[in-house]
Amino acid sequence: MWIGWLEFDLLLGDVHSLKAKRSIIRPIVAELIRRFSVSAAETGDQDLHRRAGIGLGAVAGERQHVVDILDAAERLVAARPGIELLSVRRGLVRSDDF
Template sequence: MWIGWLEFDLLLGDVHSLKEKRSVIRPVLAELRRKFTISAAETGALDLHRRAGIGIAVVAADRAHVVDVLDAAERLVAARPEFELLSAKRRLRHSDDD
């Protein structure tokens, strides 16, 4: 079993409150979940209105599938015009790894 995850650090554009931030982040999370059947959540900078952290995870039997899904998810997030992708940290693990 292969497990892969990405952590995105985002800078939001014209957002002035946490409520506005949530209205930008929620649709992205929903799209990631729907398109790729992955787990996705807001994971960082919860108290800052212009920054956001998003984490996604995928589990599959095949390493190549995990990499393909993570690549596609990263492209989707990077292409969104309402924020800037500052960084993306990626990790892959096999269930036999110690």
């Protein structure tokens, strides 16, 4: 079993409240879950208006399948209008590594 994850650090555009921030982040998280059948959530900078962290986890039997999911998810977030992708941290391990 292969386990992969991404941690996105995002800078949001013209956002002046946490409510406005949620209206941007929730659809991104929902689309990641729907399109890629992954676990995803807002994971960082929850008290800041213009910064956000999103974490994503994927599990599959084949390494390449996990890599393909992570690559596609990263492209989706990077192409999203109104946000700037500051950084992405990626991890990939095999269950036997633990």
